[in-house]
Amino acid sequence: xxxxxxxxxxxxxxxxxxxxxxxxxxxxxxxxxxxxxxxxxxxxxxxxxxxxxxxxxxxxxxxxxxxxxx
Amino acid sequence: xxxxxxxxxxxxxxxxxxxxxxxxxxxxxxxxxxxxxxxxxxxxxxxxxxxxxxxxxxxxxxxxxxxxxxxxxxxxxxxxxxxxxxxxxxxxxxxxxxxxxxxxxxxxxxxxxxxxxxxxxxxxxxxxxxxxxxxxxxxxxxxxxxxxxxxxxxxxxxxxxxxxxxxxxxxxxxxxxxxxxxxxxxxxxxxxxxxxxxxxxxxxxxxxxxxxxxxxxxxxxxxxxxxxxxxxxxxxxxxxxxxxxxxxxxxxxxxxxxxxxxxxxxxxxxxxxxxxxxxxxxxxxxxxxxxxxxxxxxxxxxxxxxxxxxxxxxxxxxxxxxxxxxxxxxxxxxxxxxxxxxxxxxxxxxxxxxxxxxxxx
Numbered sequence: 001x002x003x004x005x006x007x008x009x010x011x012x013x014x015x016x017x018x019x020x021x022x023x024x025x026x027x028x029x030x031x032x033x034x035x036x037x038x039x040x041x042x043x044x045x046x047x048x049x050x051x052x053x054x055x056x057x058x059x060x061x062x063x064x065x066x067x068x069x070x
Numbered sequence: 071x072x073x074x075x076x077x078x079x080x081x082x083x084x085x086x087x088x089x090x091x092x093x094x095x096x097x098x099x100x101x102x103x104x105x106x107x108x109x110x111x112x113x114x115x116x117x118x119x120x121x122x123x124x125x126x127x128x129x130x131x132x133x134x135x136x137x138x139x140x141x142x143x144x145x146x147x148x149x150x151x152x153x154x155x156x157x158x159x160x161x162x163x164x165x166x167x168x169x170x171x172x173x174x175x176x177x178x179x180x181x182x183x184x185x186x187x188x189x190x191x192x193x194x195x196x197x198x199x200x201x202x203x204x205x206x207x208x209x210x211x212x213x214x215x216x217x218x219x220x221x222x223x224x225x226x227x228x229x230x231x232x233x234x235x236x237x238x239x240x241x242x243x244x245x246x247x248x249x250x251x252x253x254x255x256x257x258x259x260x261x262x263x264x265x266x267x268x269x270x271x272x273x274x275x276x277x278x279x280x281x282x283x284x285x286x287x288x289x290x291x292x293x294x295x296x297x298x299x300x301x302x303x304x305x306x307x308x309x310x311x312x313x314x315x316x317x318x319x320x321x322x323x324x325x326x327x328x329x330x331x332x333x334x335x336x337x338x339x340x341x342x343x344x345x346x347x348x349x350x351x352x353x354x355x356x357x358x359x360x361x362x363x364x365x366x367x368x369x370x371x372x373x374x375x376x377x378x379x380x381x382x383x384x385x386x387x388x389x390x391x392x393x394x395x396x397x398x399x400x401x402x403x404x405x406x407x408x409x410x411x412x413x414x415x416x417x418x419x420x421x422x423x424x425x426x427x428x429x430x431x
Contacts, residue, residue: 015372025363027363031372043379054380054384056394060394063401063402
């Protein structure tokens with residue numbers, strides 16, 4: 001858990017100083033925060049041993065629901 | 071639009087490296103058993119046709135990326151929705167290749183190392199490559215991709231004395247059905263995945279060579295794939311091949327008095343690295359175009375981090391990974407690789423025809 005937080009902290013600090021220096025658009029921050037937050041949330045759940053159902057499982061479930069897969 | 075340019079040979083190398091991708095460790099069309107060579111032939115021919123469709127779309131819309139084409143043909147709102155779907159598809163594809171690579175390295179080479187470390191370290195190198203731009207990726211391809219067929223040749227020649235030339239017989243023992251099924255899976259993995267190159271084709275310096283480059287890379291990859299299949303089946307036999315997970319790796323272990331195992335790892339790192347970097351580039355560039363961001367490099371770290379996490383999250387184990395890719399991947403890929411591109415081709419042709427009619431009037 002601590003390792004995951006440390007890795008994300010390093011990545012975010014490294015990128016945010018670049019963003020501040022280059023004065024990037026707000027959209028960049030929005031997309032960056034979206035991807036990093038999603039990654040961090042899933043990583044923490046995985047580290048805690050509580051793997052949430054994955055997009056691959058959702059896709060398979062959708063195919064089963066519409067009858068493409070049996 | 072970025073003003074970087076790549077040469078025909080660089081695009082050829084990138085395409086070939088992308089097509090080799092994970093196929094250097096996983097034998098595509100394995101489902102057809104000893105008739106897989108037929109599936110490879112048929113799939114190669116259809117795959118080349120599919121890649122020609124992508125090239126035709128790029129030529130009908132010169133200097134435009136996939137996102138530009140989608141917006142222009144389908145309108146801003148629908149085009150952006152489709153573009154977001156493609157961004158997801160490229161991210162998912164990159165994560166699958168990451169997982170293939172991680173599973174292989176952690177099963178074969180570094181069994182004690184956690185998979186996330188292997189994938190994470192590889193991602194750092196690839197982010198550096200993607201941030202360096204298309205030209206650097208092209209030059210890297212030019213330098214590294216020729217190693218892949220060279221390694222395949224070294225392994226094949228080393229095994230020239232270990233063989234059973236009748237191992238692929240009888241032909242069509244189980245009928246044509248498994249061959250057709252394997253053909254579809256060979257079209258979607260890896261040929262259809264080159265739809266990501268619609269984000270790279272605008273960088274080609276000589277547009278007139280595009281169709282030739284695409285066609286030659288598809289044919290070259292198919293031929294090498296068939297040679298590798300025959301080598302593997304002559305050495306291992308149909309039964310062992312059916313049961314093995316990483317077939318080319320197992321074949322390489324059988325060379326008497328020589329350990330060429332690291333060469334298979336190198337092949338995977340080159341092929342897989344090319345494929346992942348193209349996917350990450352395509353996803354970052356497409357997303358930056360959708361959001362109106364001037365530089366795609368701002369998003370590469372975030373997208374790559376998400377790819378790494380997704381690769382670990384997606385499947386519990388290697389069996390789940392293989393079962394999912396066998397059952398779901400082809401169906402899931404059909405809209406992205408065949409349906410949407412064909413729709414774009416039709417709309418582009420109609421647009422071209424209507425422009426011609428207007429000029430005549």
